[in-house]
Amino acid sequence: MAIITISRGSSSMGKAVAEKVAERLNYAIISREVILDASHQFNIPEIKLEKAIHDAPGILERYRHSSHSYIAYFRAALTGRMAEDNIVYHGLAGHLLLKGMPNLLKVRINADMERRIQIVMARDGLSAPEAHARILADDKERRKWTKNLYGEDPWDSSLYDLTIRIDRLSVDNATDFICQAAEAEGFRSTDKSRQKAKDLALACRIKAELADEFPNTGVTCEYGNVLIYIKGKEQASGKLTKKLNAIRESTSGIHHLETHAGTAIPPDAV
Amino acid sequence: MSIIIVSSDVREIEEMIAQKVADAMGYQRLDRGILPGVAEKYQIDPGKLCESLENTPSLFKNLSSRQWRHYLSCMEAETLDRLLADNIVCWGLSAHLYVTGVSHAMKIRVLSASSQGLMEIAEQKKISLQKAEKLRADALAHRKKWSLAAWNTDETDLSRFDLVINLDQIDPGEAVNTIISAAAYRKFQVMTYSQKCLSDLALAAKVNAALLKSMADVKVQARDGSVIVLTKSLSPRKRKKIAAIKELAGNVEGVSYVEVHVKKNILGEAA
Numbered sequence: 416m417a418i419i420t421i422s423r424g425s426s427s428m429g430k431a432v433a434e435k436v437a438e439r440l441n442y443a444i445i446s447r448e449v450i451l452d453a454s455h456q457f458n459i460p461e462i463k464l465e466k467a468i469h470d471a472p473g474i475l476e477r478y479r480h481s482s483h484s485y486i487a488y489f490r491a492a493l494t495g496r497m498a499e500d501n502i503v504y505h506g507l508a509g510h511l512l513l514k515g516m517p518n519l520l521k522v523r524i525n526a527d528m529e530r531r532i533q534i535v536m537a538r539d540g541l542s543a544p545e546a547h548a549r550i551l552a553d554d555k556e557r558r559k560w561t562k563n564l565y566g567e568d569p570w571d572s573s574l575y576d577l578t579i580r581i582d583r584l585s586v587d588n589a590t591d592f593i594c595q596a597a598e599a600e601g602f603r604s605t606d607k608s609r610q611k612a613k614d615l616a617l618a619c620r621i622k623a624e625l626a627d628e629f630p631n632t633g634v635t636c637e638y639g640n641v642l643i644y645i646k647g648k649e650q651a652s653g654k655l656t657k658k659l660n661a662i663r664e665s666t667s668g669i670h671h672l673e674t675h676a677g678t679a680i681p682p683d684a685v
Numbered sequence: 686m687s688i689i690i691v692s693s694d695v696r697e698i699e700e701m702i703a704q705k706v707a708d709a710m711g712y713q714r715l716d717r718g719i720l721p722g723v724a725e726k727y728q729i730d731p732g733k734l735c736e737s738l739e740n741t742p743s744l745f746k747n748l749s750s751r752q753w754r755h756y757l758s759c760m761e762a763e764t765l766d767r768l769l770a771d772n773i774v775c776w777g778l779s780a781h782l783y784v785t786g787v788s789h790a791m792k793i794r795v796l797s798a799s800s801q802g803l804m805e806i807a808e809q810k811k812i813s814l815q816k817a818e819k820l821r822a823d824a825l826a827h828r829k830k831w832s833l834a835a836w837n838t839d840e841t842d843l844s845r846f847d848l849v850i851n852l853d854q855i856d857p858g859e860a861v862n863t864i865i866s867a868a869a870y871r872k873f874q875v876m877t878y879s880q881k882c883l884s885d886l887a888l889a890a891k892v893n894a895a896l897l898k899s900m901a902d903v904k905v906q907a908r909d910g911s912v913i914v915l916t917k918s919l920s921p922r923k924r925k926k927i928a929a930i931k932e933l934a935g936n937v938e939g940v941s942y943v944e945v946h947v948k949k950n951i952l953g954e955a956a
Contacts, residue, residue: 520854525844573796578849583788588870592848595863601854 417602418502418516418612419593420509423524424531424554428581428589432524433505435590440597442501449506453492457623464489486512487619487626490685494616500604508561510574515615515683517608520597523575524589527582610638615685617641617668622685624662629655633684639670644680687873688768688790689864691776692840694825695797698852702795703776705861710868715767715775720760727759727894734760738779741834751901757835758894765887771875781846782836787886788872788879793864794846796853881909888912892934899933900926910941917948 419436423429430446437444454461467485490512496502497516504513510521528550535546577596579589596602618636621643625632631646643659655674663672689706693699700716707714717735724731733748737756742748764778768790781792807817825841832840843849848867850860867873889907896903896914904915912934918926927945934943 523849573843573851575849576851576854578843578846580844580847583847583872584867584870585872588867588872591866592863595866596855596859599855599859601856 417518417520417597417604418497418500418513419504419520419522419597420513421503421505421522421524421593422508422510422575423505424526424550424557428526428534428586429505429524431586432581432589432593433503435586436593436597437503439590439594440501440503442503443499444503444505445496446504446506449489449493449496449504452496453488456492456495457488459485459488483630484623484626487623487685491616491619491623494612494619498609498612498616500609507557511561513615515611515685517611518602518604520577520593520599520602521575522593522596523578525578525580525582527580530582613668614638617666618685620666621662621669624666625658628658633680635681635684639668641669641672642684643672643674644678644684645674645676646680687868687875688771688784688787689774689868690780690784690790690792691774691795691864692779692781692793692846693795693797694821694828696777698795698797698857699776702793702857702860702864703774705857706864706868707774709861709865710772710774713770713773715764715773715780716777719763719767719778723759723763726763727898729756729759739831741831751897754901755894755897758890758897762887762890762894765883765890769880769883769887771880779832779835779840782832782838782840783890784883784886787883789875790879790883791848791864791868791873792846793867794843794849795860796849796851885909888937888939892937892940895933895937896930900929903930905934907940910939912940912943914943914945915948916945920949923947 419433419442421429421433421436423432433444433446436442450461450464453459454464464485467489493504493509493512494516497504497513500518510519510523513519528547531550532543532546535541535549536543539546539549541549577592579592581589614636617639618634618641621636621641622632622634625634625643629645633644635642635644645655659672659674663669689703689710689712691699691703691706693702703716704714706712717738720734720738721731723729724734733752734756736748737753738760740748742750742753760778761783764775764780765784767773768775768780768784771789780790781794784790784792803814803817803821806812806820807814810817810820812820829839829841832838838845848864850863852860855863885907888910889905889912892907892912892914893903893905896905900916902917906913906915914930914934916926916930927947930945931943934940
């Protein structure tokens with residue numbers, strides 16, 4: 416049926432809601448296992464990936480593109496999982512990493528600070544000021560991360576289909592809302608949406624292969640026809656041609672692969 | 686048994702969703718239809734009352750800051766008074782900005798389908814999509830400025846709402862169903878305490894409207910008929926101002942006790 420992403424601030428009960436939704440709809444639930452997938456597929460230590468997707472890039476990293484590469488690996492692993500329907504994903508920036516995915520229900524859970532403090536105090540045995548400071552620091556880091564990489568504010572509710580303030584509702588109430596919304600016509604999967612999901616997964620896979628050596632590229636894919644947009648000098652590079660040939664051989668699902676140099680990278684490219 | 690406050694970034698959508706919810710639930714409607722009655726009750730200009738709901742005070746529009754605050758306070762007092770009746774769907778009166786701390790008031794924000802809405806604006810006004818996007822951004826910035834000036838609350842801060850529904854992929858009919866099922870939840874049902882909070886808000890708003898007719902710079906809190914008024918005054922006029930406030934507030938129905946706290950108007954005294 417649908418793919419549901421649940422985004423939340425830390426200690427906002429998003430995990431509990433995601434588990435209930437998955438249980439009620441009989442969907443698979445994924446979160447941090449995507450890190451393991453990415454780590455295996457791209458041979459990157461888990462700890463480095465985890466740091467890259469949690470912490471905002473530092474000044475040097477912004478120039479080294481390493482964070483962008485790690486995000487590309489993570490995104491490839493995530494979209495690879497999403498090629499199947501009926502999934503609930505609760506993790507960082509699902510709504511942004513899965514941008515372009517059809518039948519995607521984007522949910523945001525907000526909780527008021529008092530309730531979040533109580534949760535952290537009970538869970539981690541901290542005092543109220545310590546819990547407050549930890550939540551603020553975590554929120555700041557997430558905000559910085561999303562803004563740096565996507566130019567979006569994760570607290571901007573217009574990015575989501577449904578935003579629920581959990582402190583006035585129960586986990587069950589929020590689950591009801593989400594399950595009801597998931598039944599909406601706009602989130603039902605069709606042959607077209609499944610194809611689009613496959614294409615996005617393939618584009619993300621190729622982008623991940625290129626990200627480290629060729630960061631200034633954009634990839635689109637339609638029915639297995641892949642277009643690679645290149646900025647700058649890389650257009651004439653024999654190294655790139657070699658890399659693309661290797662990708663063509665090692666990646667299944669590519670019907671045709673074409674490069675476009677010197678043209679602007681379209682907004683829907685990954 | 687609840688109050689549903691609907692707001693949207695597009696007036697037509699707000700009205701359409703609110704009316705559908707009211708029809709489906711058999712609730713009363715509360716919208717800008719009350720404004721002529723408010724103007725008559727408080728003896729204010731109906732045109733300027735409508736204007737004050739849209740714009741901040743302006744010399745060009747012959748609307749002073751004091752008048753503007755008074756007009757908004759009249760509208761607020763009347764809206765809160767009518768909300769006491771319960772089982773109401775309210776829209777168009779910015780109630781989401783001043784109905785605070787009332788647990789049975791459910792605040793809903795409905796966001797227009799961004800791409801479709803932009804195309805409609807571009808078609809209607811015969812402009813490009815980029816210009817339509819800029820127009821919409823300007824309109825949002827205008828609402829933000831207005832709401833911050835009026836109630837010191839950012840209307841575009843969506844974390845204030847209990848539920849935000851984006852119509853990009855969700856059909857309006859489905860949004861209405863979601864709102865209706867949410868209204869049935871226990872947490873949005875009237876309780877003695879939440880009704881008392883609303884009564885206190887309504888009384889404070891009535892006193893505020895009565896005071897703002899003849900003075901500026903007042904803040905009013907109410908609890909069980911007792912009213913506390915915070916104001917500023919120059920030292921020589923302090924006693925006179927306290928007496929005036931006590932008289933005006935004491936005449937409001939439901940007020941049993943008035944306490945006035947005056948802060949020194951340091952800037953005024955320096956001048």
